[in-house]
Amino acid sequence: MIETELSKILARTKLGRPMQEAVHLVLVEGYSITESARRVGVSRSRVRETVSRIKRIYKESLGCPRDWEVVTVCLPKEKAEKIKRWAEKLRNSISP
Numbered sequence: 001m002i003e004t005e006l007s008k009i010l011a012r013t014k015l016g017r018p019m020q021e022a023v024h025l026v027l028v029e030g031y032s033i034t035e036s037a038r039r040v041g042v043s044r045s046r047v048r049e050t051v052s053r054i055k056r057i058y059k060e061s062l063g064c065p066r067d068w069e070v071v072t073v074c075l076p077k078e079k080a081e082k083i084k085r086w087a088e089k090l091r092n093s094i095s096p
Contacts, residue, residue, distance in 0.1 A: 009054055019047070
């Protein structure tokens with residue numbers, strides 16, 4: 001997840017600053033839940049639960065089915081266009 005996406009979601013929550021930082025470390029910076037919890041001084045279980053909730057909110061905002069995963073990658077333009085077409089075909093083949 002990129003920082004601007006996370007910032008939009010966090011603005012709609014009532015999370016305190018330490019938990020926002022923990023979530024940022026995991027979802028933007030790539031830290032483990034354990035390391036993130038240690039750095040900000042909160043429990044691993046709270047970080048894990050909050051990260052899961054933020055991911056769910058993000059996926060819902062994109063209209064992504066619950067059992068699908070959101071993937072963000074940087075690709076050459078022609079490859080990205082191919083992936084976008086493939087993803088659209090897949091969505092259309094599954095949608096009722």
